[in-house]
Amino acid sequence: MRLFTIHLFSLCLISLSLSGQKALLHGYLNESNSTKPISNAAIFLEPGNHQTISDARGKFEFKDLEPGEYSIRIKHISFQEHQSKISLKEGKQDFFAHLEFKNELMAEAVVNGSSLTGGEKGIRQLSGSAHYLGLKELETYEYNDAIRLLRRVPGVYLQEEDGFGLRPNIGMRGTGVERSSKITLMEDGILAAPAPYSAPSAYYFPTTGRMEGVEVRKGSSQIEYGPYTTGGALNFISTQIPDEFRAKLDVLAGSFGQRRLHAYAGESFTHFGFVVETYQASADGFKELDFGGPTGFDLADYQAKFRLNTSKEAKVYQALELKLAQSINNSDETYLGLSQDDFAANPYRRYAASGLDRMETDQRQYKFSYTLKPTNNLSVVSTAYRNEFSRNWYKLDKVLSNGENVSIANLLANPAAYADAYQTLIGAGDDTLYLKNNNRSYYAQGLQTKVVYNWNNQQIKAGLRYHEDGMDRFQWNNTFSLDQGNFTLINAGTPGTESNRIEDARAWAAFAEYRLAWKKWTFNPGLRYESINLARHDYGKSDVDRTGVNLSERENQVEVFIPGLGIRYDINSKNQIFGGIHKGFAPPGSVAGSEPESSINTELGLRSEFNFAKLSATAFYNDYQNLLGSDMAATGGVGNNLVYNGGAASVYGLEAELNGELRPAASHWAFPWALAYTFTHAQFDNSFESDYEAWGTVNKGDELPYLAEHMLNAQIGAAWKRLALNSSISYQSAMRTQAGSGAIDTDHEIPAQWMIDLSGTYHLNYHFSLFASVRNLGDAVNLVAMRPAGLRPTMPRSFLFGIKARW
Template sequence: MTRLLTTTAALALTLAAAPALAQTATPVALARVAAGDPTVLDPITVVGSRQQARDLGGAATFLDLETLRTFDYTDVHRVLRLVPGVVIQDEEGFGLRPNIGIRGSGTDRSARVAMMEDGVLIAPAPYSAPAAYYFPRIARMTGVEVVKGPGAIKYGPLTVGGAINFTSTPIGGTEGDDLSGYLSLSGGSYGGFRGHGVLGGWSDLGDSGWQFGSQAEWLREQSDGFKELDNGGPTGFEIDDRVFKLGLRTAPGAARAQSLTFKYQELDERSDETYLGLSLDDFNATPYRRYAGSQVDVMNVDHRTLQLTYSLDLSPGLNLTTTAYRNETTRAWYKLNDVRNTAGTGWVGISSVLDNPTAFPTQMAILRGDPGFVSGPQALRVRNNNRAYQSEGIQSVLSARFSTGALAHQLEVSARWHTDSEDRFQRDDVWRMEDGDMLLTTRGVDGAQANRVGEAEAWAFFVRDVITIDRLTVTPGLRYETIDLTRTDYPTSPPSRTTPVRVRESQVDVWLPGLGLTYDLTDEVRLVAGAHRGFANPGPGSDVDPETSWNYEAGVRFDRGALAFEAIGYLNAYDNLLGTCTASTGGGCTIGDQFSGGEVRVSGLEVTGSWDAGNALGLDFGVPLSLVYTLTDAEFETSFTSAYEPWGTVTSGDDLPYLPRHQLTLRGGLDFGDWRVNAAVNRVSDARAVAGSGPIPDGERIEARTLVDLAADWDVTPSATLFASVQNVTDEVHNVGFSPAGARPGAPRIATAGLRLRF
């Protein structure tokens, strides 16, 4: 109660200060914030535009709708190849369960990156269980924004690597506010289909000076899958994603602009996906095979988002935006967990079996389900990972532009109250294998495998001032978070929710400072530097210290019309790196337990460049060229032994797992106005699946790969466009990892063609 009263008072003082700030925002001061200066970001965006990304006092990238539609990717992993410093770990080839890290933050389930949609945290439970088992579909997004460095402390609670925001389609689309529509239909390899439609716009409410907006959007994606189950079962997916928006706003030119927007989004997914990969020998022989032991594996996801945003311009230089939100996610991933041991007394994890198949011949025979093979009655244990998530909160941002003497200020003050929870109510079923078919032996009791609830409640406050004087911009910022964590364990034998067997509570309070600097050497050359405190909170019930680091960066930006270039070096010095045991990391430990990796150093270089050769050479057609390169060097600075499978026994100086040293993406195209062709080449060096040094063992090597994509589109009319693309043109077979269990193939060659209509 004391904390609530304190917070309420702080919010009241913030709002009370609004008129005073408005009075300082004189016309002279506002004039200082010219188009080329850093601007106060839209309260629900991270970057806002390419120009704002260049103006920020820290590394940032903005991918607009034109960029996203160039190759029309439906896999977010392929989109993020265009962002330096981002590391991805593919899993099933379609981007259904993205694994994204930034600057060595770790990739497992994107749990160390602040993920947002329209400025709102979108992971099912961002504080208590941030693993992204639900993820926004990239096909319905109009922009992707990534911020690293000191700018990351604005978004929290995960500030070590950075933040990613996905912007959904605004009411009226991206080309105007009048009633308009968009329809895209495409089909391709492996029974692939995508249908995406949007219809909406704004209209005047008589002569009231107000406008009403509405919009409906529907995305349907499906595929038969490129893997082949030994028994011929399904390996594809079906996703329906629907968004409805309503809006009320003042008409353009109003003395005090204001708007109210309501968003409702729902997603339903069924995917016949598994954690079971292949032994290395089987991968080399038939990489797209799936063992019969995974035939009943299936993921079902239901997700709902409700979001209400009110924005008010208190004066020409002062805006207050408040957003209330609620996310609900239920997911049940029914998947093979382990196999009966040879003695018949227990179970062997599927990761252990595939790591050393010669030591587990009986278990491999069960997984393969060869013709004529008959197992015992207790051969395979399949876990119904049944979980329900809720998150809700309210966040408010006050943005002000004003001047004090020779200094121009762009001040942001924000507060957020947030609560989320993860409810696990899981069971284990036992199956037998007969002639390649799995038959149910025993259905388990719901709640007998896991019966617990993790909860988090957090207050977060942030203040930042962009201070500009002549060619120098200084951006100090400070974030404060106070987080209450609770884990409640209930009985599993028999399952009950009446009286808990154990309740563990903890609290974390953290101050996160940051400082960004930019200096314009010339009108074309800008120096950039920054430092900030990185943080990731422990989970409910964990007894480890929070993940903390000090992060530094410095670099240069060059922009001369058709040519742009940026190079930024960074150092993330971890005081304490955290690893969280999940089934997706291979298991071998108690799911949910967290491990300390001690001090870790991650350094690197991020380079981006773009050149419109057609414009520069005076050609009558465009020749867009771009380069994105990331160099990463990461190692442990302490020695220890851990039950966390990706680490194992670590010696100081060992490399971190799943961090390739080199990543390079080259893109080039020809633009003749009505038609365009583009090519992309992505090169990733090899990486380790387990921490270590020296030569990488075959069973731990994620081999280097070079993937080529092609795309073309033709504007048949001003409102109709034909498009086609081919991903992985050379059909390169590549192993993307050894987790969750066994070797896993990336997507083979996939061709797609379709039609876009605008009306």
């Protein structure tokens, strides 16, 4: 009887326990048609106002829930929102969701013409080499330096200058990197260089830190985006108008007085959308000016976009969008580097004579676009744009010593030969310093229309653009004496007496591209046409009122057809091969009869997806018939912008990238990784003498300068629950600063170098995250350039930390 009572009591306890058991929900989030997990997604469960975020493995859970009916809602900035009903019973229950990639910036950017690729999915539809970096990649390190960001893209050549990335030097597939003047630089699909045809040197560069995406197009797939078709097109996608309310606030601070603020808010309604944004960055500088002084910068960006549109369900969709933007950048930067000996003693030193050097810029953008979609198969985007850019780089230009004007480039190349001038550089001499007001204003404006029509397995794209740009160069010199860091003005020059000329360009451009998909094949023939008029109006140094009494004019007219063909073969849904051939082109200068740069470019590549990784590899060959180089002060020249002919040259190489993620079973850990490698060989195929500083005496077979043979970048990460750690490890082989062959002379060598950056993010919840990064972890002292004048270092080890908020 006693035993029976015990059993009966136990059964009652079990019954009571079961009747009061709670529900436990385990969730798993993956990308659509993939096993790749989605981290940092916000999950909301109603009723009860339950919420959490997914961890690095895409997992989440809700405990102690009452059994019953619930609504689950999942939000992520890069994926379409998921909503569904779920019935929870007592005990543990699993929930699986595969989210469709949304990235509303891509949807919006593709519609309004701001994107060149259509994002990761769009790249697989291209018959040529392309790369896309989205929000995830941009926010990993919070770079405001395009050079650091683009190290993970193969086939892109980079040269630092100031350490902060204010004016990066970028090239592609063997083009020169000088002031990014040999690539098609764009923002939101619009030419972004100050004067892309007449003065393409990018003294203005889009602010990387405020972007939502970065795209690179190379090979035959980029002839749509001229005028520079040899290397490729680089497009920055600014913050797009979101399809629902979104807001952001990042507040960061760090070494060398770095301060950063990035904020925006935007929303879309049925017939109206907007986004307003500001990006503020500043630093005190990391270089040590003799006798003290600032070496940093202040940057302030503002942007606003407004859109009026019909409803998305309208039979004919139409939209009007206005973009207004301004970028103000003042930096205490100089062209003056260091001598070999002084660099070895202290690479972060700055000579006293650069104490007044300062660059002040103001860039403004106006863009008005009209989008029309009369059918699902047809879209038309027309855009009117105007960019204005003014700058005055007040900087040391030369030293008057013993009756001779000595350029700072020549002085630092051989300081022993100009001992008196060198003493003045360091504040201990009595020679005269010439500081030049490099005062210039630019404009670029135009109207372009693009039509896309799809039917069956075919597509035709066509576009037309009329473009005008120009540069007004109105410069003068001031002279100073310098004593122990104290400048005394000797003579204030008259504006216009050093340089007084206008350069302008008028260009018509058109393209047509046809795509035919047949079985597993896709064919993309295309043709581009450019008609360019380049002119210079030089009023002379004595006619500052521009009466025209000494006016000297010259003009050059260029017309060119640029054909291209891309072919893609889809082996299956995961593997494809592509290849292409196209004509490379770059506009010449305004000297009558000067020929444009021309080449025949070919590529062959593959894209593959495996269970554990994605692979992309491309072999390329550029056969130059006429390679051009431009004399710039930025490259150590005299700055006359004359274009020099390098004749025949050949560039070939291999670009490869491999990325994936390791996810140990039954673990909260995930290990994302990516590799990017570039091999390049670039040589002259003829012998000649050149006044262009970087070439000099050239023998057939000499290698081109400032092109590293090997570049490697490894991205290695580790994520655990709400914590994400990332590292970027970069290697660049030695490269020469002058054309040559064989072993590189140490006087003209940029040594091989490594660079390691780290970052970490901890998600407090869906809205708030803590961020920290270390750049140049090993505090490597890397020589990055021997131009414009003297040796220049990269930034030493620096820290950045702060808080990031999203709504």
